Each structure stands twice: as C-alpha cells, then as structure tokens.
Amino acid sequence: xxxxxxIPPELGSAFSVAAARAxxxxxxxxxxxxxxxxxxxxxxxxxxxxxxxTEARIVEAARRYHARLPADHVFCxxxxxxxxxxxxxxxxxxxxxxxxxxxxRARPVIPGVIGHRFSDVQSFEVDGLRVVSVVQAWVQAAxxxxxxxxxxxGDAIVRRKNPxxxxxxxxxxxxxxxxxxxxxxxxxxxxxxxxxxxxxxxTRLRLLIIRAGFPEPEVNAPIRDASGHxxxxxxxxxxxxxIDIEHDGEYHFATPEQGxxxxxxxxxxxxxxxxxxxxxxxxxxxxxLFLDDLARAIHSxx
Numbered sequence: 001x002x003x004x005x006x007i008p009p010e011l012g013s014a015f016s017v018a019a020a021r022a023x024x025x026x027x028x029x030x031x032x033x034x035x036x037x038x039x040x041x042x043x044x045x046x047x048x049x050x051x052x053x054t055e056a057r058i059v060e061a062a063r064r065y066h067a068r069l070p071a072d073h074v075f076c077x078x079x080x081x082x083x084x085x086x087x088x089x090x091x092x093x094x095x096x097x098x099x100x101x102x103x104x105r106a107r108p109v110i111p112g113v114i115g116h117r118f119s120d121v122q123s124f125e126v127d128g129l130r131v132v133s134v135v136q137a138w139v140q141a142a143x144x145x146x147x148x149x150x151x152x153x154g155d156a157i158v159r160r161k162n163p164x165x166x167x168x169x170x171x172x173x174x175x176x177x178x179x180x181x182x183x184x185x186x187x188x189x190x191x192x193x194x195x196x197x198x199x200x201x202x203t204r205l206r207l208l209i210i211r212a213g214f215p216e217p218e219v220n221a222p223i224r225d226a227s228g229h230x231x232x233x234x235x236x237x238x239x240x241x242x243i244d245i246e247h248d249g250e251y252h253f254a255t256p257e258q259g260x261x262x263x264x265x266x267x268x269x270x271x272x273x274x275x276x277x278x279x280x281x282x283x284x285x286x287x288x289l290f291l292d293d294l295a296r297a298i299h300s301x302x
Contacts, residue, residue: 004032013045014060016067042067054093058082059129065097065113066129073108074123074130076100076116078144080137083126084164087156087200089149098140100132116140134164135173142182147189148207154193155203160220167195196220201247202235205279209236209245212291214298217245225272232265241301242274245294249280275301 007015008023020030020043036044044064052060059082062075069075075083077098082088099108100116107115118140122133132140134157142150157164174190177183192210196219197203210216221237222230223244234244246266266276275297283290 004034005029007035007045012063014064014067015043017041017043019067040068054088054090055082055086057093058088058095058097059127061097061112062129065099069099069130070101070108072105073099073101074121074132076118076121076132077114077137077140080131081134081141081153083129083131084134084137085126086134086137086153086164088153089145089200095144100140135169138170139173139177139180139182139186142177142186145182145185147185148204150185150189151192151207152200152203154189155195155197156200158193158195158197160196160198163195167193194219198235199247199249201249201279201281204284205245205247206236208284208287209291209294212287212294214291214294223269223272223274231268231272234269238298238301241298243277243294243297243301244269244274245277245279247279247283 007020007025007029011020011023011025017030018041021027030043034045042064058079062079062083074080075098078088078092078095079098097113098116099113100118100121101107103117103119105117107117109115118132118136122136124131124133131137138150138153138157141153145153154170157170158167170193171190174183174186177186192207194203194206198220202219206217206219215238217236217238219236220233221239223232223234223237224230235247236245237243238245248262269276277290277293277297279290
C-alpha cells in the first residue's frame with residue numbers, strides 16, 4: 001500500500017488548510033485518511049494526542065482550534081489552565097474547549113467549543129496561544145470542578161517549583177468572586193489551598209489526612225538531623241513528632257537509579273530519628289490501613 005506524502009514539519013500536528021496549501025500540500029493529500037477534521041478548515045495528524053496526559057490533550061485540542069480563533073477571542077477556564085501548564089484531573093481529558101469573546105458579540109456556537117462572555121478579561125500569550133490569566137482561569141473553571149479539584153488546581157498554581165501565582169492572588173480572587181457561578185466552591189476551596197506542593201496526589205493525601213481528624217501536616221517541610229542539617233524535604237511532615245509522610249508516585253519506580261536514590265534518602269531520614277510513612281495510589285482506594293498506621297505513629301511519638 002502506498003504511503004501518503006509526509007506533511008511539511010513546519011506545519012506541526014495541527015494546521016489550517018490555507019497554511020497547508022501555502023506550503024504546497026495538495027487538496028488530495030488534505031483528504032487523506034490519516035488527517036482528522038476537528039473543525040472546518042483545520043486538519044490534524046491522526047493520533048497526535050494518543051497517550052498524552054489530560055492537560056496536554058487539552059492543549060493539543062486548543063492548537064487545533066487556534067488557527068480559526070478570532071483575534072478578539074481568548075481561551076479561558078479549564079482550557080486556559082491547561083495551556084498555563086496546570087495539572088488537571090484525568091476526567092477532563094475530553095473536556096470541550098472554553099473560549100471567551102467580547103461582551104458585545106454572540107458566543108461562538110461550534111461543536112466541541114463552549115463560548116463565554118466574561119468581563120474584565122486579561123489576555124496573555126502562552127506558547128503562541130491567547131489565554132486569560134491563570135487566576136482568572138481558576139475562577140472561571142469553578143462551576144465545572146469539585147471543591148477538592150479546585151484545591152488541587154489551586155495547589156498546582158501556587159506550587160513549590162515555578163509557581164504561576166501567589167496564594168494571596170487566589171485569596172483575593174475568591175473573595176472578589178461575589179455571586180458568580182462557583183463562588184461558594186471557591187471560598188470553601190481556598191481555605192485548603194497550600195503553597196509548595198509538587199503534585200496533585202500530595203494534595204489528595206493531605207485532604208485525606210485532615211478529614212480523618214488528624215492535625216494538618218506541613219507541606220514539603222525540611223527534614224533535619226540532630227545538628228540542624230537539612231537532609232531533604234518530606235511531602236507531608238509532622239516536625240514535632242519527626243514523622244515524614246511520602247506519596248510514592250509511579251516515577252519513584254521508573255528506573256533502578258531512582259529506586260536506589262529513594263532508598264538512600266529514606267535511610268538517611270531514619271538514621272536522623274525520623275519515622276517514615278508511605279502512601280501510594282492504592283491508599284486512596286483503601287485508606288484505612290494508612291490512617292491506622294498514621295494513628296499508631298503519632299501515638300508512639302507523642
């Protein structure tokens with residue numbers, strides 16, 4: 001079977017028909033079965049999003065649509081959060097695109113796109129895509145997210161590495177939400193948003209611990225030896241009891257080198273008198289064993 005001619009690499013995985021024609025791609029090639037047609041005048045290399053995480057799938061869908069995005073429209077809500085690089089719940093991988101237009105124009109009515117007309121929108125460009133600010137996107141996404149998901153997204157915005165905003169920015173935004181849809185969820189969620197997190201599972205684990213009646217642990221707090229030297233940082237820490245709680249994600253088992261590094265790190269904590277507790281994906285399915293271990297650990301150290 002004859003293979004189709006390659007698409008010029010400068011077009012990327014999503015491109016407009018006009019750009020393809022200008023690059024010398026024939027109309028017959030644009031009708032190829034390996035090209036998807038998500039929107040009129042747009043072509044996408046098939047399976048371009050296969051295996052991608054949630055936020056990357058949303059960003060790829062936004063790139064597909066961006067070629068026909070009007071100049072006075074911007075991506076907003078959940079779509080903007082993904083473009084800003086915020087970790088999102090897996091259930092949103094098939095979420096429709098959210099696009100904001102001017103107040104004096106009708107909302108876009110296009111399959112796969114949800115139109116909005118928010119006021120006072122700040123427009124930014126991120127990786128070539130026009131978006132609202134990450135704080136505005138968090139507020140706009142509130143009606144489509146649960147309280148726990150808003151906490152996870154808020155944590156991801158004020159994360160330890162390369163934070164996108166400050167906790168004060170989110171507090172002010174939640175307070176200013178007034179009576180808009182999702183405002184009550186925002187005001188409840190902001191009570192539990194904490195800076196310095198590294199990943200959504202850490203947030204879920206912290207909420208699990210608090211709701212089970214335990215004191216709130218510190219987030220990514222330093223682990224010190226007897227002389228005060230910092231050995232590392234624990235995911236969730238009870239410093240008074242020298243208890244370190246770690247969430248072991250899949251990356252901990254990705255390579256033998258990572259596994260050895262984690263074992264050596266844990267051994268140094270134990271030598272310094274710290275008690276480690278470990279959680280993993282299964283902890284959220286059957287939390288009782290972990291919570292019982294935590295209760296015993298606190299009792300033994302009190």
